[in-house]
Amino acid sequence: MNPERQRILGIFGLLVMVVGITAALNPDFLGAYNLGNILRWTALFGVLSLGAALVIMTGGIDLSLGSMAGLAGALLPWLLRVHGWPAWAAMMLLLAGCALLGLLHGVLVTRLRLAPFVVTLCGLLIYRGAARTITSEQVIGYGVEHEQLRLLATGSVFGIPAPLLLLVGVALLTHLFLARSVAGRWLLATGRNPAAARLCGVPTNSMITLAYVLCAMLAGLGGMLFSLDLNSVTPAQFGQSYELYAIAAAVLGGCSLRGGEGTVLGVLIGTAVIRVLYNATNLLGIPTQLEFAIIGGVILLGVTADELLRRLRQSRSAL
Amino acid sequence: MNGPALLNLRGVARSFGAVQALKPLDLEVHAGEVHAIVGENGAGKSTLLKLVAGVLRPDAGVISIHGQTQRFSGPKAARRAGIALLPQEVEVPENMTAADCIALGREKRGGWWRQRRAEVAEAQRVLALVHAQFAADTPVEQLSIGARQQLLLARALAEDAKLLVLDEPTSALSAREAEQLMLLVESLRARGAGILFISHRLPEVLRLADRVTVLRDGERVAEFARATCSAAGLVAAMVGRNLPAPQTRALAQHDTLLQVRGLRTAAHAAHSVDFDMKRGEIVALSGLVGSGRTEILRSVFGADMSRAGNVAINGVTIVPGSPLHSTRAGFAFVPEDRRADGIFDGFSVENNLGMSSVQSSAGAWWRSPARERQNAQRVAADAGIAATRLAVAAETLSGGNQQKVMLARWLTKSPTLLLLDEPTRGIDVAARAEIHALLLRLAAAGTSVLFASSEMEEVLHLADRVLVLHEGRLAGTLERADLNEERLLALATGAHAA
Numbered sequence: 174m175n176p177e178r179q180r181i182l183g184i185f186g187l188l189v190m191v192v193g194i195t196a197a198l199n200p201d202f203l204g205a206y207n208l209g210n211i212l213r214w215t216a217l218f219g220v221l222s223l224g225a226a227l228v229i230m231t232g233g234i235d236l237s238l239g240s241m242a243g244l245a246g247a248l249l250p251w252l253l254r255v256h257g258w259p260a261w262a263a264m265m266l267l268l269a270g271c272a273l274l275g276l277l278h279g280v281l282v283t284r285l286r287l288a289p290f291v292v293t294l295c296g297l298l299i300y301r302g303a304a305r306t307i308t309s310e311q312v313i314g315y316g317v318e319h320e321q322l323r324l325l326a327t328g329s330v331f332g333i334p335a336p337l338l339l340l341v342g343v344a345l346l347t348h349l350f351l352a353r354s355v356a357g358r359w360l361l362a363t364g365r366n367p368a369a370a371r372l373c374g375v376p377t378n379s380m381i382t383l384a385y386v387l388c389a390m391l392a393g394l395g396g397m398l399f400s401l402d403l404n405s406v407t408p409a410q411f412g413q414s415y416e417l418y419a420i421a422a423a424v425l426g427g428c429s430l431r432g433g434e435g436t437v438l439g440v441l442i443g444t445a446v447i448r449v450l451y452n453a454t455n456l457l458g459i460p461t462q463l464e465f466a467i468i469g470g471v472i473l474l475g476v477t478a479d480e481l482l483r484r485l486r487q488s489r490s491a492l
Numbered sequence: 493m494n495g496p497a498l499l500n501l502r503g504v505a506r507s508f509g510a511v512q513a514l515k516p517l518d519l520e521v522h523a524g525e526v527h528a529i530v531g532e533n534g535a536g537k538s539t540l541l542k543l544v545a546g547v548l549r550p551d552a553g554v555i556s557i558h559g560q561t562q563r564f565s566g567p568k569a570a571r572r573a574g575i576a577l578l579p580q581e582v583e584v585p586e587n588m589t590a591a592d593c594i595a596l597g598r599e600k601r602g603g604w605w606r607q608r609r610a611e612v613a614e615a616q617r618v619l620a621l622v623h624a625q626f627a628a629d630t631p632v633e634q635l636s637i638g639a640r641q642q643l644l645l646a647r648a649l650a651e652d653a654k655l656l657v658l659d660e661p662t663s664a665l666s667a668r669e670a671e672q673l674m675l676l677v678e679s680l681r682a683r684g685a686g687i688l689f690i691s692h693r694l695p696e697v698l699r700l701a702d703r704v705t706v707l708r709d710g711e712r713v714a715e716f717a718r719a720t721c722s723a724a725g726l727v728a729a730m731v732g733r734n735l736p737a738p739q740t741r742a743l744a745q746h747d748t749l750l751q752v753r754g755l756r757t758a759a760h761a762a763h764s765v766d767f768d769m770k771r772g773e774i775v776a777l778s779g780l781v782g783s784g785r786t787e788i789l790r791s792v793f794g795a796d797m798s799r800a801g802n803v804a805i806n807g808v809t810i811v812p813g814s815p816l817h818s819t820r821a822g823f824a825f826v827p828e829d830r831r832a833d834g835i836f837d838g839f840s841v842e843n844n845l846g847m848s849s850v851q852s853s854a855g856a857w858w859r860s861p862a863r864e865r866q867n868a869q870r871v872a873a874d875a876g877i878a879a880t881r882l883a884v885a886a887e888t889l890s891g892g893n894q895q896k897v898m899l900a901r902w903l904t905k906s907p908t909l910l911l912l913d914e915p916t917r918g919i920d921v922a923a924r925a926e927i928h929a930l931l932l933r934l935a936a937a938g939t940s941v942l943f944a945s946s947e948m949e950e951v952l953h954l955a956d957r958v959l960v961l962h963e964g965r966l967a968g969t970l971e972r973a974d975l976n977e978e979r980l981l982a983l984a985t986g987a988h989a990a
Contacts, residue, residue, distance in 0.1 A: 353858055353859055354859065355857055355858065356857070358843075358846075362839070365836045365838065365839060366833075366836050368827075368833045369847075371795075371815055372795060434838060
């Protein structure tokens with residue numbers, strides 16, 4: 174069995190374990206309402222995780238995506254309610270704006286050779302400030318208008334939450350991109366060995382830039398969906414530390430920070446594990462102060478087990 | 493000389509796997525003596541040097557200093573015994589001053605605290621001994637390579653080194669810096685230091701060495717005292733074996749394919765290189781380590797931005813710094829360092845083979861797995877890679893097979909010019925023969941091949957023409973008819989001009 178599939182099975186096993194333990198301790202976990210909620214939030218976070226994963230696959234990192242999601246999520250109701258824009262135009266504008274910011278990240282990383290960590294950390298600070306300034310720190314929502322639009326995040330089709338359908342669409346496109354497109358192969362090759370990829374004639378700078386653009390657009394899309402779901406956006410906080418959840422999900426899902434590896438399915442399962450853990454701490458009455466510690470602990474356990482298994486495989490194949 | 497030698501080797505040998513890099517060797521270095529080691533690439537010089545400096549441990553034999561047997565547990569133990577190695581690539585920490593660098597690891601202490609004043613005083617003392625032109629508080633990052641070497645020598649003196657081991661110390665220096673270094677070596681010898689000196693540059697050897705040992709294939713083949721030493725004698729001893737004379741090969745008179753004019757690389761900015769290549773011709777870039785072979789190869793391919801001059805294929809100028817452009821123009825490049833620049837770890841052999849031709853036609857968006865598999869199978873068969881290996885991870889292949897993968901990945905596109913840097917370094921004889929046969933087949937089919945190689949046999953076997961480089965300058969061109977080892981070596985070592 175190839176290591177990629179092994180890894181997906183491993184993380185899936187972790188998901189089953191966490192679900193099993195939680196369900197055994199509190200049967201309410203398997204209730205339709207609770208499961209629906211987990212799926213909805215897994216879907217919303219999944220969009221962000223896929224973006225984070227694309228950048229990590231090139232060997233970079235995007236710390237700005239939480240603020241980017243916050244910016245898009247705060248500006249959507251602001252454009253709709255304060256300025257009366259039509260929904261489609263506002264969403265197009267915000268997606269294009271995010272793409273432009275992603276392009277800027279990519280250019281700074283590839284042309285000026287600035288460290289991705291620094292570029293996107295500055296992005297994290299700047300976009301947060303921008304969201305707060307533009308909206309004058311007003312808590313903003315959609316009120317009772319735009320019910321139709323909000324169905325994108327809150328609705329369901331045959332009992333399947335709408336954002337889950339959106340995520341499946343995005344995930345399929347991403348998978349197709351990585352597995353079957355020329356650019357997808359180039360992107361993974363760039364992350365795996367940039368020097369070799371360049372000498373093979375791969376436009377490595379363009380591939381890295383593309384990853385930042387896609388990540389920023391997915392962050393924008395995710396942010397807008399979150400905001401439609403919540404219907405109340407506090408510009409100072411909305412989307413805060415989402416980048417850490419997204420990066421954690423990507424890493425747990427098999428993306429090495431060294432770049433060049435990772436699968437869409439793994440990242441989605443990784444996202445689900447984190448959401449289930451979050452849900453479980455609430456359901457099992459574990460003090461909320463411990464919530465982050467538990468999520469952190471399980472992720473650490475997961476990546477440690479993965480690394481140990483990898484070494485075991487290596488020492489076996491060396492014999 | 494009286495008393496036991498400063499350094500004494502008795503029957504010291506070392507193997508790597510099945511290869512005996514150094515056969516049992518006796519060698520002495522006395523105090524106040526320069527002992528030079530010469531030999532071709534792969535003769536065992538580096539192994540010898542690493543054994544003396546404690547980097548490697550001998551399989552057999554005894555190393556003694558002043559008659560005392562030594563068993564070095566590592567480089568640190570060798571340094572404590574008074575042996576200082578000045579490596580070919582000078583590596584010094586850049587984020588400190590010269591005095592800090594000299595004191596690093598042996599800081600003068602008063603309790604928990606460093607005593608900087610004592611460190612600076614010692615630095616000034618030893619820097620004066622090496623005739624350094626810079627002050628002890630100069631930041632290391634401001635020092636030239638020559639000055640950094642002086643710094644390392646000063647550090648060795650501060651450690652009370654009795655034996656200095658210099659590995660090609662002048663290979664990265666300008667002529668003026670090299671002259672300074674030689675004066676310094678002479679003054680250290682006069683002060684009673686023993687010096688083991690490894691160099692490819694015969695004029696330097698002739699000037700400095702009191703004794704010269706010639707190694708070939710891990711064995712001493714000759715030893716000369718200063719009085720009996722000559723350039724011709726050294727070259728004859730280094731070559732030794734009689735290689736079969738290169739077979740003449742019919743080279744059809746083709747038109748010119750590649751034009752290189754006024755090419756300058758950052759490493760040797762003072763010299764520019766001009767040459768042409770014909771279609772189907774195999775040209776070798778030959779020269780010593782540091783002569784600029786790799787840089788010229790990379791510049792022709794356009795791997796690096798920094799270059800001056802013009803490279804044109806079929807009259808079309810190549811954009812520097814854009815491998816994408818070069819590969820579309822029909823160039824292919826097989827780099828020297830398989831791990832760093834060639835193989836994609838964790839990708840299957842098939843994916844590695846497909847990497848240069850993921851895009852089946854310019855502007856295509858989607859890959860075609862079926863065609864990729866077909867192409868991979870075809871080029872794997874061409875290059876002699878077993879079809880059963882296509883699915884395994886590339887890093888599990890042997891060096892020879894990895895080398896074939898790096899070459900074969902270009903064959904789907906049938907390149908017009910194939911550039912290779914050390915095409916068979918560190919691989920087994922059978923794989924080497926297969927790669928040589930493949931290169932000859934490609935050339936016969938009209939692909940031009942430009943390769944850099946340190947392996948004399950490889951150059952003699954493959955090349956229609958050899959461009960010999962010496963310190964970044966084109967020292968001479970040898971046509972296949974005039975090609976032999978003595979001429980090549982004489983040009984490469986600067987023993988005489990062409």
